[in-house]
Amino acid sequence: MIPLIFVSSVISENSENEFPILLCVASLLVTVGIGVFLFITTGMEEESYKIILQEKEFSEKKKSGKKVEEMISAVYWPIMVIIYLVWSFTSKNWGITWVIWPFAGIVFSFICNIVNNE
Numbered sequence: 001m002i003p004l005i006f007v008s009s010v011i012s013e014n015s016e017n018e019f020p021i022l023l024c025v026a027s028l029l030v031t032v033g034i035g036v037f038l039f040i041t042t043g044m045e046e047e048s049y050k051i052i053l054q055e056k057e058f059s060e061k062k063k064s065g066k067k068v069e070e071m072i073s074a075v076y077w078p079i080m081v082i083i084y085l086v087w088s089f090t091s092k093n094w095g096i097t098w099v100i101w102p103f104a105g106i107v108f109s110f111i112c113n114i115v116n117n118e
Contacts, residue, residue, distance in 0.1 A: 004028055062116075069112050076111070080104045 004024040011021055051058050057066075080100065088097040 001028060068115050072111060072115065073108070076108055077104075 004021070007020045007024050011018065050056055054060065056062070084097060084100050087100065088094050091097060
């Protein structure tokens with residue numbers, strides 16, 4: 001990123017040759033691509049170890065909690081959609097009624113935490 005800024009400031013005085021800027025942009029994109037590749041492969045390897053060793057979210061206790069969360073989710077979110085649509089169609093104020101979604105997400109998080117802490 002810094003070479004791109006430096007080269008673009010130097011080239012801005014002399015705008016005839018833009019090839020160095022394009023070269024810096026290409027090198028920046030390649031660097032970002034390599035970084036993303038490394039993050040993804042490392043994350044996949046870590047998740048594989050968690051699955052094999054049954055740690056964190058893959059432990060037996062968490063798996064049973066996930067089943068309960070899925071059952072609650074199967075009822076909770078369709079009810080939220082119904083409430084949203086009824087509220088939006090009756091009030092015809094679509095610009096405000098979307099606010100239900102952040103609150104619904106927070107309430108669902110609280111419900112899941114209560115279920116998982118039992």
